[in-house]
Amino acid sequence: MTSAAATPRPTPQVTARATTRAGDLVASEWIKFRSVSSTHVVLLTAVITAFGVGLLVCNSDASQWAHLPPGQRAAIDPMADSFVGFAIAQLIFAAVGVLTMTGEYSSGLIRTTFAAVPARRAVLAAKAAVVSAVTFAVGLVTALASFAAGQAILSRQHIGISLSHPGAVRAIIAAALFLVAVSLTGLALGVLIRNAAGALTAVVVVLFVGPSFLHGTSRWVIDIANALPANAIRRLASLHPWPNAPSVTEAVIVIVIYPVVTLAAAAYVIHRRDA
Amino acid sequence: MAPESAARGRKRLAPGRGTVDRMIEVNGLTKRYGSTTAVDGLSFTVRPGHVTGFLGPNGAGKSTTLRLILGLDAPTAGTAMIDGRPFRGRRRALRDAGALLDATAVPSGRSAAAHLAALARGNGLPASRVAAVLEQVGLAAVAGQRVGDFSLGMKQRLGIAAAMLGDPGVLIFDEPVNGLDPEGIRWVRGLFRGLAAEGRTVLVSSHLMSEMEHTADHLIVIGRGQLIADTPVAAFVEQGARSHVALRTPSPAALTAALAAGGGSVTPGPDGLLEVTGLTAAEVGDLALAAGLALHELAPRRASLEDAFMELTADSVDYLAGELS
Numbered sequence: 001m002t003s004a005a006a007t008p009r010p011t012p013q014v015t016a017r018a019t020t021r022a023g024d025l026v027a028s029e030w031i032k033f034r035s036v037s038s039t040h041v042v043l044l045t046a047v048i049t050a051f052g053v054g055l056l057v058c059n060s061d062a063s064q065w066a067h068l069p070p071g072q073r074a075a076i077d078p079m080a081d082s083f084v085g086f087a088i089a090q091l092i093f094a095a096v097g098v099l100t101m102t103g104e105y106s107s108g109l110i111r112t113t114f115a116a117v118p119a120r121r122a123v124l125a126a127k128a129a130v131v132s133a134v135t136f137a138v139g140l141v142t143a144l145a146s147f148a149a150g151q152a153i154l155s156r157q158h159i160g161i162s163l164s165h166p167g168a169v170r171a172i173i174a175a176a177l178f179l180v181a182v183s184l185t186g187l188a189l190g191v192l193i194r195n196a197a198g199a200l201t202a203v204v205v206v207l208f209v210g211p212s213f214l215h216g217t218s219r220w221v222i223d224i225a226n227a228l229p230a231n232a233i234r235r236l237a238s239l240h241p242w243p244n245a246p247s248v249t250e251a252v253i254v255i256v257i258y259p260v261v262t263l264a265a266a267a268y269v270i271h272r273r274d275a
Numbered sequence: 276m277a278p279e280s281a282a283r284g285r286k287r288l289a290p291g292r293g294t295v296d297r298m299i300e301v302n303g304l305t306k307r308y309g310s311t312t313a314v315d316g317l318s319f320t321v322r323p324g325h326v327t328g329f330l331g332p333n334g335a336g337k338s339t340t341l342r343l344i345l346g347l348d349a350p351t352a353g354t355a356m357i358d359g360r361p362f363r364g365r366r367r368a369l370r371d372a373g374a375l376l377d378a379t380a381v382p383s384g385r386s387a388a389a390h391l392a393a394l395a396r397g398n399g400l401p402a403s404r405v406a407a408v409l410e411q412v413g414l415a416a417v418a419g420q421r422v423g424d425f426s427l428g429m430k431q432r433l434g435i436a437a438a439m440l441g442d443p444g445v446l447i448f449d450e451p452v453n454g455l456d457p458e459g460i461r462w463v464r465g466l467f468r469g470l471a472a473e474g475r476t477v478l479v480s481s482h483l484m485s486e487m488e489h490t491a492d493h494l495i496v497i498g499r500g501q502l503i504a505d506t507p508v509a510a511f512v513e514q515g516a517r518s519h520v521a522l523r524t525p526s527p528a529a530l531t532a533a534l535a536a537g538g539g540s541v542t543p544g545p546d547g548l549l550e551v552t553g554l555t556a557a558e559v560g561d562l563a564l565a566a567g568l569a570l571h572e573l574a575p576r577r578a579s580l581e582d583a584f585m586e587l588t589a590d591s592v593d594y595l596a597g598e599l600s
Contacts, residue, residue, distance in 0.1 A: 021366050021399065028397030035389035036382065108380025112437065115345045115374050116394050119366045126397075274348040 025117065025126035033100065033130050042099070043138055046092035050142045051149070053085030058150035065157040078159050079171055082150035083143070083237040086175050087230070093139070093179045094203040097131050097186025102196040114275045121267050124191065128184055128263065135183040139176035147172055167239060170248075174236035174255075181259045182207070182229065188262035191270050206258070217244075227254055295359030297323040297444035297476045299344055303353035306339050306500075313339040315500035316353070321478050323444065326471045328491030328508070329480040332588055336500035337480045338376070341449050345374055357445055369398040369441030375434035375448045383423025387414055387433050390422060395440055408436040413462075427454030435463070445476045452486055464490045484584040498588045512583045520551040520559050523572035533566040534559060548572075 033039060058081045065073065104110040117123050147168065154160035161168060185206075189199040207229060214225040222244045225231050232251035235241060246254065299321035306314040314336045321327045331337050342348040344355040346363030354361065357372050365371065382390055391405040409415045412432040417425070422433065431454055438446055448467075452460055467490055471477045481487055487494065487508070494511050496504040504511055512518075524530045527549060531541045539554035539562075551559055556575045563570050 024399045025366075025397050028393045031389060031393040031396055032382070032385070035386065035393070036384040038384055103382070107382060108377050109382055111342070111347050111376055112380060112394070114347055115362075115372075115376070116369050116437075117366060117397050118346050118363050118368050122366060123397075272349075275342075 022122070022126070025122055026129050028117075029123075029126040029130040033134065036103075039096065039099075042092060042096055043134070046089045046096070047138060047142050049092060050085040050089035051146050053088055054082045054146040054150050055085075055153070057081045057084045058153040062153050062157050062159075065159065076159070077239050078151065078154045078161055079147075079165070079168060080234070080238040081154065082147045083171065083175050083233075085146060086143070086178070086233070086237070089142075090179060090182045090207060090229075090233075091204065093135055093183045094186035094207065095200060096135065097183035097188075098190045098196055098199040098203065100127055100131055101187050101190030102194060102199060105190075105194040106196065111275050120270045120275075124263075124267060124270055128187060131183050131187050132180050135180045136176050139179035140172070143172040143175040146175075161239070165239075171237045174233065174252075178229070178233040178236070178255055181255045184259035185262050188259065188266040191266035192262070226250065229255060229258060295356070297358065297474070298356075299445060299447075299476060299478060300356045300359070301340070301344065301353070302355075304340065304343055304350055304355055305352040306336075306343060306348060307351045313500055314343065314350075317497065317500065317502055318353075319495050319502060319505050321476055321495070322493075323474050323476040324471055325492040326467045326477045326479060326490055327493045327495060328487035329478055329495050329497075330484065330487055330584065331480075331482065331497040331503075333482055335482075335497045335588075337482075337497065338449055339500075340497070341374070341376060341447055341478075341480060344447065345372070345376075347376075367398045367441075369394065369400065369443060371441075371443055372445035372447060373438030373441055373443045374446070375431070375438045375451055377449065378427060378430040378434045378451075378454065381422045381425070381430055381433065383421065385422055386419050387422055387425070387436075388418040390433070391437060391440060394437055398441055400441055404440055404442070408439050411439065412436040428456055428459050431455055431463075432459070435466070439470075443475070446470055446478070448477075448479045450480055450482070452481065452483070460486075484581040488581075496584065496587060503587050511587075512577065518552075518575065518577050520554060520556045521548050521572070521574050521576050522551065522559060522563075522570055523548055524563070524568060524570055526568050529566065530563060530568045530570075533562050533568065537562040550576075 058078075061076050061078075061081055065076075068076075104113055113123060114120055147163070151160035151162070163169060182203075186199065186203055189202050190196070193199040193202060210228050211225065211230040214221050214228070216222075226244075226246040231246060232254035235245050235251040236248065236255075238245075301320070302318050304314055304317040305312070317336075317340060329337055329340075339348065340355075343350050344357065344362065346355075346361060349363075356362075362368060362372065385393075387409065388405060391408065392402060395402060395404050406415070406418075409418050412435050414429065414432050414436060417429070422430070425433065431451055435448065435451060438448065451463060455463060467477050467479060471492070479487075479490060491508055493507055494504060495502070496511070521544060522530075527543075531549065534541050534551055534554065537554065537558065539551045539559065542550050542552075544550040554562070556573055560570065560573055
């Protein structure tokens, strides 16, 4: 103790800035997010996929419209056509969430992060905030552009709809929020599995493999299918619900419940586990 | 005391923290992974104003102990405190303690400046600290380059910069010398001594004994997760391998008898030398003169830290080998 009292003390060169701590952590995660060039490439790929596939489908339906019999014309849902690309792009948005977390685990950087900010749940919340904000902004712009461009093409055959059409605005917002839900689920799975390949596999099973096996008319198959995100977003982005489709409320609950449950599990695990 | 404390700013004025400020206290610390015990009832205190070397053979539990101190891993039993409280749960920890744990754990796609800016921002530190620490470690010129393109030595410097970002009272470095060139090693020794001279607590782990001899004032040596020594460097050398006096004489038999009678213990050394323990060089010279025997060479030999370390950790290393076989 005497030696401690005798030694000169360091002069503080650093003074605290008067910003909120949560804001600091979000700003920190935003710096991390935008300072890796691969993130930009992945996001751009997602946007091109979502926009491009929707455009191709709308163009295909518009060019075949004149030759289609009335039965097949009735099966075409102009609004759903605009958002077909989102069904593929969702995987890339999930990957954005996954990589935000697993990148730190695979490099070992997570220990630097947690040694600097030992309040781990606050770090997770900040990462979730950044991923949500970016995904929502990019998703909303992409959804608006996909809708506008797709409906413009379909309008050549007078089957396009306008923004004022019932359900159109809801579909656009739902598409953006769906991407937020998917990327947050990816982020949470990244925490739980800590490995990009494993977490992405889990995402693919839930988003793609599950729905592709669930075709049938028995009640339990329909229930499970309606509990998967794919049917939920399909319902919200369609003008005409199909038989046994979930209600709008059910669809919204399904979309929200995946990130909520997985993030809760991630928050529990991230606090208890050795880093 | 009071004016000094006031000068050190708000964050270290929290009540009840005066005596434990900047101290690392480890008490009965134990970490088991299944049936393997990595850290076994470890207790020690690291005090400010010194460079403390944290030594042990590979696999002794050094890195695990450092992770436990930083709250990254949870102990099976015991406690680890910095400033008198656990590290876990703090939000702005860089102001309390900075650590370099693994120089290769870096974001390869990010620039050095962006990496440090993210850390600084998360702890509410001004952006000016990033430029300051980059300058301090000599990386200012490559601040905008991808960290993935850095050499191991540059990554060590980046890790040291990150540890110093919050201007903390406690600094922890795990094997910081790996990958540094001779100029870098000289620099890092001076840096650690300077940080300690400013009144900070500096804990540096290494498996290289020779490195600690030039860097540390105090040593904590562990083997198989247990404390072997907690001592000033000089005392460690004394305690580990005894110093001896080397001499050369034309009449070894007679001198051996004379020195034995005087309380010394003589063993034949390499190259015709005799090695004497239990007597100083002056006492050996006096005894030879009294016996009328000629000395052709007389030199005190100090055991190196390396020797002392090998001697002290031999048991723990042997035990490990025995257990595995």
